[in-house]
Amino acid sequence: MQRLAKPSDYVRQEVLGRATFVLPWEPRLCPGNPADDPEIGAQLYNEFACAAAKGVIGVWGAMEPKTNVSTN
Numbered sequence: 001m002q003r004l005a006k007p008s009d010y011v012r013q014e015v016l017g018r019a020t021f022v023l024p025w026e027p028r029l030c031p032g033n034p035a036d037d038p039e040i041g042a043q044l045y046n047e048f049a050c051a052a053a054k055g056v057i058g059v060w061g062a063m064e065p066k067t068n069v070s071t072n
Contacts, residue, residue: 002053005045009040 035041
């Protein structure tokens with residue numbers, strides 16, 4: 001089951017001297033993870049998570065490998 005994010009789920013981290021927020025349970029770089037703003041990040045992540053749960057996108061997101069592409 002896919003977990004949805006709340007702004008309070010985000011953990012602040014310093015990356016290259018700049019504050020960013022990450023979801024501690026999500027190892028993937030995906031919409032909303034990391035985020036500059038936890039409110040916006042949660043919205044983006046939840047849209048991504050719902051689409052992934054519906055099968056609209058795979059675990060690779062927009063980079064999903066194409067299996068039916070001709071190489072001719």
